[in-house]
Amino acid sequence: MDKKLLRTFEPVILLYFVVMAIFAFITFSVNFWLGIAEVAFTLLSAGLYPVVISRRKKRLMKLLESSLLSADTLSSKSMFSFPLPMTVVRSQSGEIIWCNDSFKELNPDLQELFDVKLTDIIPGFELRWLTAGATICPYDIDYAGKVYTIYGSIFDAGDASSDEDDMVILYWQDKTDLLTLQRSIEDKNVICAEIVFDNYDEVMNNLSDSRRSEIQAAVEKELYTWAHPAGGVLRKVDRDRFIFIFEEKHFRHFLEEKFSIRKQLAQNPVLADSATTLSIGIGRDGDTLRDSMHNARLALDMALSRGGDQVVVRSRLSFDFYGGRGSEYEKRTKVKSRIMANVLGGLIRDAGSLYIMGHGFADNDSLGAAVGLVCAGRKFGKKTSIIIDTEKNNTGPMLAMLAKQEEYKSVFISPEEAMVDATADSLLIVVDTNRPQYVESPTVLESFNRVAVIDHHRRAADYIEDAAVNIHEPSASSTCEIVVELLQYLVNPNEILKCEAVCLLAGISLDTKTFTLKTGVRTFDAASFLRRIGADMLEVKHLFQNDFDNYLKRSELIRHTIFYEQMHAIVKSPESVDSVIAAQAADELLSVVGVRASFVLFPAGNQIRISARSLGEINVQLILERLGGGGHLTAAGCQINGVTLDKAYAMLTEAIDNYTSQM
Numbered sequence: 001m002d003k004k005l006l007r008t009f010e011p012v013i014l015l016y017f018v019v020m021a022i023f024a025f026i027t028f029s030v031n032f033w034l035g036i037a038e039v040a041f042t043l044l045s046a047g048l049y050p051v052v053i054s055r056r057k058k059r060l061m062k063l064l065e066s067s068l069l070s071a072d073t074l075s076s077k078s079m080f081s082f083p084l085p086m087t088v089v090r091s092q093s094g095e096i097i098w099c100n101d102s103f104k105e106l107n108p109d110l111q112e113l114f115d116v117k118l119t120d121i122i123p124g125f126e127l128r129w130l131t132a133g134a135t136i137c138p139y140d141i142d143y144a145g146k147v148y149t150i151y152g153s154i155f156d157a158g159d160a161s162s163d164e165d166d167m168v169i170l171y172w173q174d175k176t177d178l179l180t181l182q183r184s185i186e187d188k189n190v191i192c193a194e195i196v197f198d199n200y201d202e203v204m205n206n207l208s209d210s211r212r213s214e215i216q217a218a219v220e221k222e223l224y225t226w227a228h229p230a231g232g233v234l235r236k237v238d239r240d241r242f243i244f245i246f247e248e249k250h251f252r253h254f255l256e257e258k259f260s261i262r263k264q265l266a267q268n269p270v271l272a273d274s275a276t277t278l279s280i281g282i283g284r285d286g287d288t289l290r291d292s293m294h295n296a297r298l299a300l301d302m303a304l305s306r307g308g309d310q311v312v313v314r315s316r317l318s319f320d321f322y323g324g325r326g327s328e329y330e331k332r333t334k335v336k337s338r339i340m341a342n343v344l345g346g347l348i349r350d351a352g353s354l355y356i357m358g359h360g361f362a363d364n365d366s367l368g369a370a371v372g373l374v375c376a377g378r379k380f381g382k383k384t385s386i387i388i389d390t391e392k393n394n395t396g397p398m399l400a401m402l403a404k405q406e407e408y409k410s411v412f413i414s415p416e417e418a419m420v421d422a423t424a425d426s427l428l429i430v431v432d433t434n435r436p437q438y439v440e441s442p443t444v445l446e447s448f449n450r451v452a453v454i455d456h457h458r459r460a461a462d463y464i465e466d467a468a469v470n471i472h473e474p475s476a477s478s479t480c481e482i483v484v485e486l487l488q489y490l491v492n493p494n495e496i497l498k499c500e501a502v503c504l505l506a507g508i509s510l511d512t513k514t515f516t517l518k519t520g521v522r523t524f525d526a527a528s529f530l531r532r533i534g535a536d537m538l539e540v541k542h543l544f545q546n547d548f549d550n551y552l553k554r555s556e557l558i559r560h561t562i563f564y565e566q567m568h569a570i571v572k573s574p575e576s577v578d579s580v581i582a583a584q585a586a587d588e589l590l591s592v593v594g595v596r597a598s599f600v601l602f603p604a605g606n607q608i609r610i611s612a613r614s615l616g617e618i619n620v621q622l623i624l625e626r627l628g629g630g631g632h633l634t635a636a637g638c639q640i641n642g643v644t645l646d647k648a649y650a651m652l653t654e655a656i657d658n659y660t661s662q663m
Contacts, residue, residue, distance in 0.1 A: 187249035200240035277309035341489035351427035368507030415441035480507030501535035608648035
């Protein structure tokens with residue numbers, strides 16, 4: 001009903017009171033007692049006014065109900081007696097025209113809804129979802145201590161020529177009890193966790209029996225103390241393995257305390273000098289207990305493949321990572337290398353042809369590892385090809401050296417050629433990456449039936465799945481180091497060409513910064529093996545030489561360095577640069593006193609790329625992982641699509657802050 005029409009029923013009482021008061025004062029001058037009587041009458045009328053108006057408003061609401069709903073007696077009665085709260089409001093202004101008693105009962109303090117807008121009682125509530133054609137509000141409404149789902153429909157206010165907006169009927173369905181029940185059921189969902197004592201053999205080796213028992217008892221005591229508040233079941237199933245089953249409601253507690261078991265182990269005086277750590281895989285969202293156990297196993301495998309000493313949570317669709325800031329422990333054994341070499345050799349032997357592919361913009365580690373596998377393919381008599389973009393890569397000197405070798409005249413092919421030449425029995429080996437979007441050609445990866453992966457980077461959540469064999473060693477310095485160990489069981493040393501040995505040594509040198517970072521005993525073993533078969537560090541040095549122009553570009557990059565929180569050196573390059581130069585600039589910044597991590601940002605087409613390096617105190621892989629990148633402790637990179645340089649810088653500093661806050 002028209003708002004103006006409603007107001008015509010309300011007399012201008014205020015004017016009447018003013019006139020009565022004036023007459024009363026005039027009457028005082030004529031007759032005192034008559035004036036007193038008029039004043040008393042005026043005050044009595046003013047006191048009765050709110051009562052009269054309240055009754056009149058109620059009568060007006062009854063009149064509105066009858067006028068709005070009298071067209072259909074049946075529908076009128078159904079609206080009055082409808083069990084759900086209902087309101088009729090204007091679609092544009094949100095003014096409440098009518099509501100049933102059920103809606104009034106939602107909040108006893110709001111019995112009078114005359115001239116009230118819906119936004120007055122529910123701030124921020126909008127009706128745009130109705131005008132867009134929906135019939136259910138896309139979000140739940142919290143009102144008067146309960147949660148409601150709102151359904152609605154629009155009906156015409158009447159005359160099309162009228163300037164009044166349409167009216168909306170809203171139905172309020174209370175879902176508080178349903179949500180409470182749902183939360184109660186979710187809280188009782190079973191969560192499974194597998195817990196592994198990292199490096200058990202290495203920690204316990206050469207210790208006395210009493211010391212072993214002491215360490216074992218300390219670990220178990222800390223573990224049982226940590227798990228006890230959850231009221232779950234913790235069982236030891238092997239000397240270095242535990243199973244922990246608990247309810248979902250306790251997971252939030254573990255999350256809030258950031259899985260403090262890792263810190264408790266580090267602070268335990270009994271374990272102070274033992275480098276004892278745990279890897280925990282947690283499985284959630286399983287439809288059955290078996291599904292949760294499967295998710296826990298996947299999470300544990302992910303934790304171990306990323307170097308251990310961390311917690312990985314596997315939900316229905318994603319992985320979440322906690323911890324893993326330290327360096328990976330060197331825990332490969334020659335037995336494992338021999339087993340993996342036999343498996344890989346069997347795959348190559350059974351393949352019709354062999355294709356090797358690294359990551360996009362190949363570097364010396366990626367190409368060096370591929371070259372080592374060409375030697376293995378030659379040993380088994382297989383046609384072997386390396387899939388690489390010969391124009392867009394960071395291995396110019398190495399490619400030029402290999403192009404002079406007769407054995408490599410037709411080895412390098414483009415992704416398009418691989419798509420044409422490959423057959424159903426071909427084998428693809430992916431090296432130096434475990435993420436499908438980072439390979440030289442994702443299309444080529446998808447087209448192969450059998451794929452093997454060899455990589456040393458920490459495994460990301462979106463790793464290459466369903467590989468026939470996955471040789472993943474995050475403790476290795478480089479992929480070339482892994483390939484060298486495999487070659488020792490696949491070929492005879494005299495079957496490795498000198499140029500191949502140089503390429504493999506160059507790959508190791510690249511990722512270790514010439515044996516200064518992330519080097520272990522096995523790194524030097526691999527280098528010694530290559531040196532014995534002819535690799536020369538002087539020739540390796542030639543593969544890393546840059547021309548003077550690149551030297552100037554690197555110097556220009558460094559000149560624009562910004563220091564963030566003193567320990568982070570960040571370069572924002574407004575112009576695109578070669579990724580090798582960016583990486584070299586990041587490396588060089590680490591030589592500055594006080595710098596613990598360096599980042600170089602530069603545009604490349606529609607993306608901003610980041611090259612990151614550290615000395616090991618800061619885990620740049622965890623920082624860039626927040627931006628969709630990856631790598632390992634001391635070297636990482638990422639690509640951010642569709643953002644400006646300033647936006648990428650802001651995202652990077654936010655990721656650094658998040659990393660720092662969790663230390």
